[in-house]
Amino acid sequence: MPSLFISYRRDDSAGFAGRLTDALEQRLGAGSVFRDVDDIRPGDDFEAVIERGLQQVQAVLVVIGPGWLEAAADGRRRLDQPDDFVRREVESALASGKPVVPILVGGASMPDAAALPPALRGLANRQALAMGDASWAADLARLQAVLAQWLEAPAASPAPRRRLLAAAAVLAALGLGGWWLWQGRGPGPEAVVGAWKAEVAYPWNLSLEETFDFALRDGSIEGQASFLGVARALEAVAWRDGRLHFLTRSETVSGNEPAREMVQRYEVAPVDDTLRVRLQIHRSHSVDAPLEFVAQRR
Numbered sequence: 699m700p701s702l703f704i705s706y707r708r709d710d711s712a713g714f715a716g717r718l719t720d721a722l723e724q725r726l727g728a729g730s731v732f733r734d735v736d737d738i739r740p741g742d743d744f745e746a747v748i749e750r751g752l753q754q755v756q757a758v759l760v761v762i763g764p765g766w767l768e769a770a771a772d773g774r775r776r777l778d779q780p781d782d783f784v785r786r787e788v789e790s791a792l793a794s795g796k797p798v799v800p801i802l803v804g805g806a807s808m809p810d811a812a813a814l815p816p817a818l819r820g821l822a823n824r825q826a827l828a829m830g831d832a833s834w835a836a837d838l839a840r841l842q843a844v845l846a847q848w849l850e851a852p853a854a855s856p857a858p859r860r861r862l863l864a865a866a867a868v869l870a871a872l873g874l875g876g877w878w879l880w881q882g883r884g885p886g887p888e889a890v891v892g893a894w895k896a897e898v899a900y901p902w903n904l905s906l907e908e909t910f911d912f913a914l915r916d917g918s919i920e921g922q923a924s925f926l927g928v929a930r931a932l933e934a935v936a937w938r939d940g941r942l943h944f945l946t947r948s949e950t951v952s953g954n955e956p957a958r959e960m961v962q963r964y965e966v967a968p969v970d971d972t973l974r975v976r977l978q979i980h981r982s983h984s985v986d987a988p989l990e991f992v993a994q995r996r
Contacts, residue, residue: 725904
């Protein structure tokens with residue numbers, strides 16, 4: 699079942715839409731992206747397949763090129779015609795309540811609300827993301843970070859997870875991962891104060907630079923930590939055994955289900971002017987394997 703729906707106008711941005719589909723399927727898996735040229739077979743009811751595709755996915759990308767707004771037929775702008783398929787796709791996507799992300803390609807600008815038909819004006823309130831040839835890799839990483847908050851990460855199979863846990867136990871017994879097991883007093887909370895950055899490799903083939911900002915006020919740590927590129931407030935902050943513990947929150951959307959909360963639990967240990975961070979992502983129905991990384995001052 700596809701996770702993403704790509705809406706585009708063929709004579710405006712078909713090349714970009716195809717390139718984007720290929721790139722996303724390489725990262726999310728074959729069949730994860732619905733695009734009409736790939737997913738509608740000869741003889742299918744075009745309208746029914748489009749509607750079904752929009753119902754199944756978790757988010758919608760609206761690819762907007764230089765000719766998207768002003769494309770015309772019979773002397774009339776296509777978007778103003780109720781039976782225009784691009785208009786109907788965007789209308790349905792906005793009405794569904796699912797995340798809708800405008801993708802600007804070919805140097806296109808985001809249309810003003812006043813230039814859109816009334817049923818599509820909600821699109822102008824969505825934060826757009828521009829993608830260009832020269833910055834494609836960086837733009838794709840930004841898009842993945844945005845999408846990751848709505849798309850479910852592939853679940854790890856039980857056998858690899860058991861092997862991972864067993865390996866962690868062996869390493870701990872050998873003292874090779876002992877800094878997480880250390881129970882000494884260690885430095886005080888002032889050791890984490892400041893601005894930090896870390897390269898985090900997430901389990902769905904995505905690496906991002908995350909930031910951490912900590913301040914000490916009246917003996918308590920305050921601040922924020924970014925998850926998937928979005929700064930989030932610290933909650934349940936505590937200092938125990940020489941480590942900072944806190945959590946942040948985000949949301950994930952799956953199919954037609956309501957948004958579900960996702961909690962990120964952090965354990966941060968100051969070591970030689972770095973922070974060694976352990977992150978565990980808790981979903982409503984599962985807990986991901988822990989991620990470990992090192993943050994440097996920025």
